[in-house]
Amino acid sequence: MKRTLLIFACLLLAFIAWVFPYIDELRDQGLTMDTAYGYFFGGPDHPFDPNDAVPQLDYSKVSSWASLPFIEDEADLIPAGEEGADQLNSKVDVFFVHPTGYLKGHHWTDPLEEESATKENTQWMMANQASAYNGCCSIYAPHYRQASIYSYFGTDELREEVHAFVYQDVKKSFEHFIDNFSTGRPFILASHSQGTHHSIRLLAEEIDGTDLYSRMVGAYIIGGTISKDRMNEMSDISICDSPAQLGCLVHWDTYNENYLNKEMPIYRNNICVNPITWKNEGSLSDLADARGAVYVSGEFALDFIGDDGPKGETFGPLEAPLKQYVQAQCKNGLLFASDQTGTRFQAFGGSEGNYHGLDYALFYMDIRENAILKVKTYLDNISQ
Numbered sequence: 179m180k181r182t183l184l185i186f187a188c189l190l191l192a193f194i195a196w197v198f199p200y201i202d203e204l205r206d207q208g209l210t211m212d213t214a215y216g217y218f219f220g221g222p223d224h225p226f227d228p229n230d231a232v233p234q235l236d237y238s239k240v241s242s243w244a245s246l247p248f249i250e251d252e253a254d255l256i257p258a259g260e261e262g263a264d265q266l267n268s269k270v271d272v273f274f275v276h277p278t279g280y281l282k283g284h285h286w287t288d289p290l291e292e293e294s295a296t297k298e299n300t301q302w303m304m305a306n307q308a309s310a311y312n313g314c315c316s317i318y319a320p321h322y323r324q325a326s327i328y329s330y331f332g333t334d335e336l337r338e339e340v341h342a343f344v345y346q347d348v349k350k351s352f353e354h355f356i357d358n359f360s361t362g363r364p365f366i367l368a369s370h371s372q373g374t375h376h377s378i379r380l381l382a383e384e385i386d387g388t389d390l391y392s393r394m395v396g397a398y399i400i401g402g403t404i405s406k407d408r409m410n411e412m413s414d415i416s417i418c419d420s421p422a423q424l425g426c427l428v429h430w431d432t433y434n435e436n437y438l439n440k441e442m443p444i445y446r447n448n449i450c451v452n453p454i455t456w457k458n459e460g461s462l463s464d465l466a467d468a469r470g471a472v473y474v475s476g477e478f479a480l481d482f483i484g485d486d487g488p489k490g491e492t493f494g495p496l497e498a499p500l501k502q503y504v505q506a507q508c509k510n511g512l513l514f515a516s517d518q519t520g521t522r523f524q525a526f527g528g529s530e531g532n533y534h535g536l537d538y539a540l541f542y543m544d545i546r547e548n549a550i551l552k553v554k555t556y557l558d559n560i561s562q
Contacts, residue, residue: 220283220483221328226336228343231287231323235347237354244276244300245308247316252304254312257472257542258498265316270364270395270553272311273355274319275348275380276303277371277401280326281479282486286340287323291486295479298491305493306474307370307538310545311398314553315366318359320351324372327482341375348376352384360393364556366549367397370537374402374429381427382411391415395556397427398545401537403511404429404449417449421456421548422555428453430513432506432533432540438514440531448511453541454504456548462507470499470543474526478535499543506541515540 224230235242245253247265253274256262279299280288288296300321308319322344329340355365367385369377377399385391391414409417418426428451452460454467476493504516515533518524518540526535538545 221331222283222286222326226286226340226343230285231343232289234323234350235290235321237320237351238358242321242351243319244321245274245304245317245319247318252301252493253308253317253319255305255309255475255493255496256312257470257496260313260499260543260546262312263314263316265312268314268316269557270315270366271355271360272308272315272317272366272368272549273352273360274308274311274317275322275367275369275373275377276300276308276319276324277369277373278324278327278330279303279478280324280486281482283326283328283483284486286326286329287344288326290321290323293488294486295481295489296486298488299479301493302474302476302478302491303370305476305496306472306542308368309496310538310542311366311368311549313546314550318355320348320355322347322351341372345376345379348380349384352380356390362393364393364395364553364560366395366552367399369399371402371534374399374404378404378408381415382408386412386415391425394425396424396549396552398549399427399429401429401431401534403431403445405447406449407447409449417458418451418456419458422551423456424552424556424559428456430508430537431511432515432537433512434517434519434531434533435505435507435514436517437512437531438507438509442510442512445511450508450511450513452506452508452513453544453548454506459508460506463505465502465505468502468504468544469541469547470501471503471523471540472499472542473497473522474539478526501543504540 240246240249245251280296304319308317311317325340325344329337367377367381381397385394416426418428429449430451430453431448451458452463454463475496476491479489506513506515523536523539
């Protein structure tokens, strides 16, 4: 017994010695005590096996979608004082791929339980992210066998294996959207985080260089880091560099402005479009140009361990936008936004540096109004 404890103590000391030089950087990138505990003590205790996953959803069924224009859902929420499009008669659609909401370690992919905290997390994403596009468009957002958050904690090989499996759901649902819902109308591709990792592949393999490209108004694939090298896979799609530019993509990863001069080389080749100026590698924006932040509705179940039972969360009306609230600038692949320390937004900001959880909230109205502008520009162009 003493020998076992001695070995364990030696291993623990070796780990501490290894991680100590990087602890500040890890904290800046989003490490918390919860994620650290989950990394070492949570997660599936078995290798990934596609045969362990639940069957792929049937996307002809309404229940396979988190949002559809003809059902009442959280993506219908509109900030107080704003107006929404008539989703039953809008001329442009949005295909939205939601981020990771499955944070438990029992399976490598979401078991798609009807009553679960994961399902409520998806509703949170509809309310606080997908809803940004209901000012211009009809919203379609599929459920899918999303990868567990623990797929990001393992090796690159594991993550690629799990995400390649999950991508088949995103591709299948997009094909159903194109063939049965969109039926020739123009569309926007939108996403966040894990959804962005699937959407960049969707852009490269299913849209770029195909007949669908002429129907793509634009792509808002936000959060989660996207290397500029991915643009080498594209022949038609480029990075947006102006507000009304069509057929291009925007991406950013938000950090606290206090980290503006901190070296974080892993982001240096990351795509960053400023969501206030809509310039590629955009410089510091003027406060007067910020269209408005919108505080999140409801609680996101950020629990890495325990059961996945529902919390009974509901999502009410969105608050009125906070106009001229934030400034932002791109530098070294990151978007640095006004410090949220001491504000209501701080609670959902993530770590003290990483504002991944605020990629949408701080720029909600900028996204909303830019999508409206792009749709108007696109429709005006095809009517000429």
